[in-house]
Amino acid sequence: MKKLSLLMIALLLLFAIVGCSSGAAEPAAPAEEAAPAEEAAPAEEAAPAEEAAAPKKMEDLVVGYAQIGAESEWRTANTASIQSTGEALGVDLRFSDAQQKQENQLSAIRSYIAEGVDVIGFSPVVETGWETVLQEAKDAGIPVIMVDRRADVPRDLYATYLGSDFVVEGEKAGNEMNNLLPEGGKIVELVGTVGSAPANDRYSGFRNTLNDNIEIIDSQSGDFTRAKGKEVMEAFLKKYGDEITGLYAHNDDMAIGAIQAIEEYGLKPGEDIKIVSIDAVRGAFEAMIAGKLNVTVECNPLLGPQFYDLALRAVNGEELPEWVPSEESVYYPDNAAELLPERQY
Numbered sequence: 001m002k003k004l005s006l007l008m009i010a011l012l013l014l015f016a017i018v019g020c021s022s023g024a025a026e027p028a029a030p031a032e033e034a035a036p037a038e039e040a041a042p043a044e045e046a047a048p049a050e051e052a053a054a055p056k057k058m059e060d061l062v063v064g065y066a067q068i069g070a071e072s073e074w075r076t077a078n079t080a081s082i083q084s085t086g087e088a089l090g091v092d093l094r095f096s097d098a099q100q101k102q103e104n105q106l107s108a109i110r111s112y113i114a115e116g117v118d119v120i121g122f123s124p125v126v127e128t129g130w131e132t133v134l135q136e137a138k139d140a141g142i143p144v145i146m147v148d149r150r151a152d153v154p155r156d157l158y159a160t161y162l163g164s165d166f167v168v169e170g171e172k173a174g175n176e177m178n179n180l181l182p183e184g185g186k187i188v189e190l191v192g193t194v195g196s197a198p199a200n201d202r203y204s205g206f207r208n209t210l211n212d213n214i215e216i217i218d219s220q221s222g223d224f225t226r227a228k229g230k231e232v233m234e235a236f237l238k239k240y241g242d243e244i245t246g247l248y249a250h251n252d253d254m255a256i257g258a259i260q261a262i263e264e265y266g267l268k269p270g271e272d273i274k275i276v277s278i279d280a281v282r283g284a285f286e287a288m289i290a291g292k293l294n295v296t297v298e299c300n301p302l303l304g305p306q307f308y309d310l311a312l313r314a315v316n317g318e319e320l321p322e323w324v325p326s327e328e329s330v331y332y333p334d335n336a337a338e339l340l341p342e343r344q345y
């Protein structure tokens with residue numbers, strides 16, 4: 001009997017041990033399950049990351065665009081290209097016109113950052129003063145594309161620059177003036193907006209190629225507008241009269257304003273005063289057909305298609321080149337009438 005009791009106790013103990021050990025195994029099971037679950041956790045985390053990396057489509061894009069203003073025919077064509085291309089592509093475009101004021105462009109860019117747009121495009125009215133705002137865009141993870149004009153900022157603050165080589169444009173203009181005044185002469189210069197990239201570069205490019213026998217007797221800003229171009233040319237004529245044999249205008253609008261001033265003064269633009277300007281807008285073709293403008297060097301404003309292509313690539317994380325130059329030509333009166341109907345701006 002005693003032996004039987006001992007056996008019973010031994011059996012009970014055995015059950016207890018087996019029971020305990022199977023009880024201990026229970027938490028292990030979830031632990032084992034937890035292990036794959038833990039492994040699964042990164043997989044779950046990876047899933048949203050993959051979703052975030054899924055490439056955006058053009059029609060998903062929200063674009064903030066801080067335009068300079070509407071100072072010239074060129075700018076009007078540039079704005080139309082950005083707006084109409086955006087519409088055709090189904091982009092959500094938020095567009096602002098800064099009326100040629102840097103502070104307006106700065107606050108437009110800050111609003112786009114606050115709105116959380118995908119990408120920002122802007123044409124810096126002047127070259128300096130953009131670092132802080134572009135750093136803010138970078139901190140918010142929003143790529144910035146400089147269009148038409150470049151700002152003087154470190155490379156890491158923008159995705160790319162799409163626009164012209166303004167130095168080359170100035171150099172072409174210098175060569176054209178040399179051809180128009182082979183015996184030399186005295187010329188005046190209508191400079192663009194002070195501190196802007198095209199004004200700075202067209203100023204220096206022109207001097208790179210201008211012959212020594214041509215003297216620049218005066219150089220003043222006409223702010224890229226027709227009205228200012230006329231006003232400054234009137235002042236030049238008052239000061240130098242028919243001493244002036246040539247005019248270099250940093251854009252067609254100022255040249256067109258100056259042509260009016262020259263005619264009102266009683267001289268013949270294009271003959272008494274040879275004129276070279278930049279942009280190749282329709283107004284310049286009309287002036288060439290009328291014999292009042294000698295040469296226009298092209299600066300292409302139709303940047304909309306290239307801008308959105310670059311914007312999408314930047315948003316999708318592609319490394320873009322520092323500069324995407326636009327292709328440009330030079331136009332003369334000889335075939336201006338033939339080309340005018342084809343001009344899109």
Ligand code: AHR
Pocket residue numbers: 071072073074075148149198224250251252253278279299
């Ligand atoms: O930045 C481009 C220049 O700006 C154009 O040549 C001029 O017409 C415009 O206003």
